[in-house]
Amino acid sequence: MKLERSDRGPLVAFLGPAIVLMMVFFVIPVIYVVVLSFMKWNGIAEPAFRGLRNFTLMFKDKAFVRSVQNNVIWALVAGFIQVPLAMVMAIILSRKPKGWKFFRTVYFFPQVISGIALATLWRAIYNAETGLLNGLLNSIGLGNLTGDWLGQIKTAFPAVLIYWVFYIGYYMVIMMADITTIDTSYYEAAVIDGASDFQQAIYITIPLIKNTSLLTCITLASVMGLRQFEQVYMLTNGGPANKTSTIVLYMYKKLQDSNYGLASASAVILIIIGVIFIVTIRKLFEGRGDKAAQRKALKKARRALK
Amino acid sequence: MKKTIALLLTLVMVFGLVASMxxxxxxxxxxxxxxxxxxxxxxxxxxxxxxxxxxxxxxxxxxxxxxxxxxxxxxxxxxxxxxxxxxxxxxxxxxxxxxxxxxxxxxxxxxxxxxxxxxxxxxxxxxxxxxxxxxxxxxxxxxxxxxFTPIYNTRIFNEIGWDHFPATYDEFFQFCEDAKAKGYNAMGQMAGENAWSSMLWYSLIVEAIGGKDVYADGLDNPAFVEAAEVLKHMYDYTFDGALSAGAADVNGHWLKRDTAIYLNGPWWVANLYKEENAVDGVLLADDCEVALNPVYEGGQGKGGLVTxxxxxxxxxxxxxxxxxxxxxxxxxxxxxxxxxxxxxxxxxxxxxxxxxxxxxxxxISQKLTEVANSADFTIIHVNGAFPTAVSTEFPAAVSALVSGEVDAQGFVDQLKLAIEMSE
Incomplete structure (x- = not known):
């Protein structure tokens, strides 16, 4: 579509502020971070160019390598365990079983509590001496399984990760909203054809939300997994032996040390990993448009039911 | 009209300038x-x-x-x-x-x-x-x-059968064994948060081994490796969960009277006199005594103090x-x-x-002042002696050391790398 001369004014008026804000608060800071990643700067003296030394030092540091690994695991768990769990719950609750509103509230409730508060709560639960988890294990005769969950190398990272996986409310609500927009005639036709609830979910619901809310949730969850900070900071501060560290926590520690160059270099790596994740997810889900997806889903459903 | 507007604008500008002076x-x-x-x-x-x-x-x-x-x-x-x-x-x-x-x-x-x-x-x-x-x-x-000098609970010491604070680190670990046998933690350690207590204990050991010039060669002084071995050994005599513990855990155990020796700064002394920390009407301070850093066999730190x-x-x-x-x-x-x-x-x-x-x-404060005044020499604690990167890395290095991820040399190397990265 060709723009008329008279359209240009409103276009600039509407897009201008957004572009300026984007430049000031995103593009310029990102460029600044990239430039700083090649510098040595303590925030006080003049920055000095040091080439790739920040990056070579960083990859020499086991803590950074571990942080990258943890972030990748976190993002994968978020995208491929947490979101599917949310999807299952969204599908179940969208069928409106008895008490669905109660469960929807229960699952969503942790989202309104700050991550710091949740981490503090779980820190108490995991406490080696007074924690609820060890108390529970002792009371059911599994005292031999008790331990310092956040202090032992083998258990610290899983302990930090596991509790968080079950906070699915946010993604569940997004997918529930999407599911309600699916034309009910598809389900009615499927019921007439004898499709079970499970078959309806597999052949109608999932294909129809795949390119919309499911993709959005996986992208969001993966990004959240990549930028994990407050939970780890509160629960373990990256310990023991940096085994639970994440890139943002690593970056924060470098900022504490007034090492702005290294902090920026780690931020650059985080941006690169983030871009790789988002592009990969998009590629994986790249499919046809909504209508094509609906047609394909219906055909598939009919074939399966024959 | 134009002149009036110009005059008004000028006045507004002047007022703005004056207001921001x-x-x-x-x-x-x-x-x-x-x-x-x-x-x-x-x-x-x-x-x-x-x-x-x-x-x-x-x-x-x-x-x-x-x-x-x-x-x-x-x-x-x-x-x-x-x-x-x-x-x-x-x-x-x-x-x-x-x-x-x-x-x-x-x-x-x-x-x-x-x-x-x-x-x-x-x-x-x-x-x-x-x-x-x-x-x-x-x-x-x-x-x-x-x-920074140890404060100990005389009641626990008496119960264990000790009438004096260990004078040497050999004796110290003998005491630790006795305390453990009686179900007490000899001291509080923490590798969580900023590992403050462990950093202080490490500083004391470094001082006992290396003496007043221990920081002269940075972390290259062998005292740092030897002190790391000693610190690791100390974790055998602290409470469960020390690897993820923070200051509240260390203080909590000390206040619960299940830990025999406490190490922190003098600002903590006021807590020893608080009624809320008393047990059966007995203030914790009434059971406390100030000690000197034990002497390390073959070390150069006798008479020194960490400040x-x-x-x-x-x-x-x-x-x-x-x-x-x-x-x-x-x-x-x-x-x-x-x-x-x-x-x-x-x-x-x-x-x-x-x-x-x-x-x-x-x-207690008087005794701490006496200890400070009678020291032959002082060194500052490890966090103060090195760039901030060392104190940031210290908790991770301690937990790696105690978990067996690295040996004592690896612990020191980890701190050295932190310095290298900050330079």
């Missing part, structure tokens, strides 16, 4: 003071009283506005950010000794040397200000000091002479020997200001 001499000068001596800090009550008193005495002329910082790490981060962004607070507290080099070099802090030379310097412990001057300038005034500057006072460089005078007036007010004496009495903390201790000073 520095304060007039007869206007109240506001001193912005981000302070960690608030909340539950032992110095908080008397500091609040002192500031209120100062504001009342200078009503209409100077007003100190405290920005409460209840978290030390948060305060450090904020201070660094404000300095970086050119918003250095009028007055601030700094507890990271290594940072004073860079901060002084930034030129953003007021040089207090001329004021100290006018006689004010006489109020401070001899040589203290000079020791922390950078290029002949005292921008960071050493104010609160700290000595630090717990707090420096520093002020932003001012363009306005009236404001500079106001800030200096307030710092002099805080460091006034009479006020410091009261502050020491109420908090248990120690200071670089020469003051007459109150006759009401508690026994």
């Amino acid at each position: 520095p304060a007039y001499a007869d206007e109240e000068i506001v001193i912005n003071f981000p302070s960690v001596w608030v909340g539950t800090d032992s110095k908080a009550p008397y500091m609040a009283q002192l500031i209120e008193q100062f504001n009342a005495e200078n009503a209409g002329k100077i007003k100190v506005v405290v920005e409460e910082q209840t978290d030390y790490q948060g305060a450090r981060d904020k201070l660094r950010t404000t300095i970086t962004t050119g918003n250095t607070p009028d007055l601030c507290i700094l507890d990271t000794t290594y940072d004073i080099l860079g901060y002084t070099a930034s030129g953003k802090f007021m040089d207090l040397t001329p004021y100290l030379a006018e006689g004010w310097g006489e109020d401070f412990v001899d040589g203290a200000c000079d020791a922390w001057s950078v290029d002949g300038k005292v921008c960071f005034l050493p104010f609160e000091s700290a000595v 630090t500057v717990q707090a420096f006072l520093a002020a932003a460089k001012q363009d306005d002479p009236a404001k500079e005078a106001a800030v200096v007036k307030f710092i002099k007010y805080i460091t006034d020997p009479a006020h410091v004496s009261e502050l020491a009495l109420s908090s248990g903390a120690m200071f670089f200001v020469k003051y007459e201790p109150s006759p009401d000073t508690n026994i």
